[in-house]
Amino acid sequence: MADIIIENGTVLTMDPANEHTLKEGTVVIEDGLIKDISLSTNERADTVIDASGCVVMPGLINTHTHAGMTLLRGYADDMALNQWLEDNIWPVEAQMSDDDIYAGTLLACVEMIKSGTTSFADMYIHVEMVAKAVERSGMRAALSYGMIDFGDSIRADRELEEGKRFVKKWNGSADGRITTMYGPHAPNTCSEELLIRVREQAEHDNVKVHIHVLETEDELNQMKEQYGMCSVNMLDRIGFLDNNILAAHCIWLSGGDIEILRERKVNVSHNPVSNMKLGSGIAPVKELIDKGINVSLGTDGCASNNNLDMFEEMKTATLMQKVSKLDPSLVPADTVLKMGTSNGGRALGIKSGILKKGYNADVIIVDMNKPHLTPLYDPISHIVYSARGSDVRTTIVQGQILMDNYELKFLDENTVMEDARKAAADLIERVDIKRE
Numbered sequence: 001m002a003d004i005i006i007e008n009g010t011v012l013t014m015d016p017a018n019e020h021t022l023k024e025g026t027v028v029i030e031d032g033l034i035k036d037i038s039l040s041t042n043e044r045a046d047t048v049i050d051a052s053g054c055v056v057m058p059g060l061i062n063t064h065t066h067a068g069m070t071l072l073r074g075y076a077d078d079m080a081l082n083q084w085l086e087d088n089i090w091p092v093e094a095q096m097s098d099d100d101i102y103a104g105t106l107l108a109c110v111e112m113i114k115s116g117t118t119s120f121a122d123m124y125i126h127v128e129m130v131a132k133a134v135e136r137s138g139m140r141a142a143l144s145y146g147m148i149d150f151g152d153s154i155r156a157d158r159e160l161e162e163g164k165r166f167v168k169k170w171n172g173s174a175d176g177r178i179t180t181m182y183g184p185h186a187p188n189t190c191s192e193e194l195l196i197r198v199r200e201q202a203e204h205d206n207v208k209v210h211i212h213v214l215e216t217e218d219e220l221n222q223m224k225e226q227y228g229m230c231s232v233n234m235l236d237r238i239g240f241l242d243n244n245i246l247a248a249h250c251i252w253l254s255g256g257d258i259e260i261l262r263e264r265k266v267n268v269s270h271n272p273v274s275n276m277k278l279g280s281g282i283a284p285v286k287e288l289i290d291k292g293i294n295v296s297l298g299t300d301g302c303a304s305n306n307n308l309d310m311f312e313e314m315k316t317a318t319l320m321q322k323v324s325k326l327d328p329s330l331v332p333a334d335t336v337l338k339m340g341t342s343n344g345g346r347a348l349g350i351k352s353g354i355l356k357k358g359y360n361a362d363v364i365i366v367d368m369n370k371p372h373l374t375p376l377y378d379p380i381s382h383i384v385y386s387a388r389g390s391d392v393r394t395t396i397v398q399g400q401i402l403m404d405n406y407e408l409k410f411l412d413e414n415t416v417m418e419d420a421r422k423a424a425a426d427l428i429e430r431v432d433i434k435r436e
């Protein structure tokens with residue numbers, strides 16, 4: 001007896017083996033995994049979901065965010081990264097408590113579950129609380145502690161210790177839903193020594209590394225001044241780059257940098273909404289994809305987006321490439337859908353993002369019976385160009401239904417919102433007192 005059968009839906013498997021789509025397919029889930037994907041089944045299950053008029057697809061995978069930053073949603077808009085971080089975000093983060101991070105991360109989880117994201121890669125502070133919130137939410141996540149030393153060796157020791165402690169304690173926890181990574185913040189906020197030690201430690205612990213790379217022209221100039229070369233060259237020189245690296249942004253790349261990323265098989269997380277909002281620039285996504293580099297999608301934190309809707313991110317990703325090169329054929333819908341699903345699974349090293357036998361049962365059901373999704377010629381077109389996160393009806397992670405017919409099963413949305421509002425108000429009050 002299986003656990004869940006989803007029938008009568010149009011199944012977008014994202015599996016290259018069956019051309020991504022099954023019309024009227026059946027998905028069978030058992031013990032947290034996909035047991036079968038086929039046209040019909042003789043199996044029986046405790047729960048049978050009728051997905052008539054819906055698209056059944058892998059849950060979306062957000063490969064770069066700072067979940068706890070939901071508390072800073074709309075707190076500081078309309079400025080560039082440096083001013084935004086240094087004058088606004090970091091002073092508030094310095095006042096954040098464990099409880100704040102827990103409340104903010106749970107809010108992020110509620111938002112993600114409701115908009116069809118089943119896994120995310122996070123880099124943040126008070127990470128223990130991030131992990132506790134993820135554990136409670138039922139989501140899957142690859143978590144890291146964001147390390148910054150600004151060239152201070154005592155601080156570097158402390159940061160690395162914290163990162164190590166977290167990896168040791170949490171990797172593989174919550175029934176395997178939580179994996180961990182090392183999270184050196186960026187090549188211009190971490191010293192070369194710290195980056196070298198992180199790389200060694202990550203290899204020793206057999207975990208991946210999540211880092212911001214060449215997000216701004218300022219970073220490029222700073223690196224050139226300090227090292228006489230850009231971030232990608234510097235990271236390559238210290239032997240940092242390989243297929244265990246998840247590099248967020250990668251905007252200010254030269255042709256030579258792209259070649260290095262390809263050669264080293266680095267995974268790139270593209271964050272178009274944040275990049276546009278902070279005025280950071282346009283990543284050369286088409287060139288990266290053409291080179292065969294694994295490009296996935298992220299929202300970045302809620303303070304630079306200002307939501308966690310991966311549907312919006314997919315649409316923005318393709319529109320941004322088209323308009324930047326005045327070529328509407330660039331990054332077509334099926335490519336961007338891969339970026340939001342299977343490429344994300346690959347970047348995080350998890351068997352998610354494809355509906356296939358033996359893969360994690362991380363599945364969403366998108367309701368197509370909506371005016372803005374009518375008529376329906378091509379489900380992939382609608383998912384990328386017309387659908388929104390709020391069209392997701394059901395969200396399943398590791399075979400557990402987290403949202404059923406628009407209703408959350410494990411978290412009380414109103415309580416989570418109330419806790420987050422209260423935490424945010426108290427936090428800003430503390431910041432204001434400090435500033436006076």
Ligand SMILES: O=c1[nH]cnc2c1ncn2[C@@H]1O[C@H](CO)[C@@H](O)[C@H]1O
Pocket residue numbers: 066081085089090093123124125145146147185212215274300301304
């Ligand atoms: O777009 C961004 N670029 C660089 N840093 C960021 C961005 N968004 C958030 N953070 C910062 O990264 C740290 C992670 O622990 C946090 O300080 C967060 O505010």
Ligand SMILES: [Zn+2]
Pocket residue numbers: 064065066212248300301
């Ligand atoms: Zn970021």
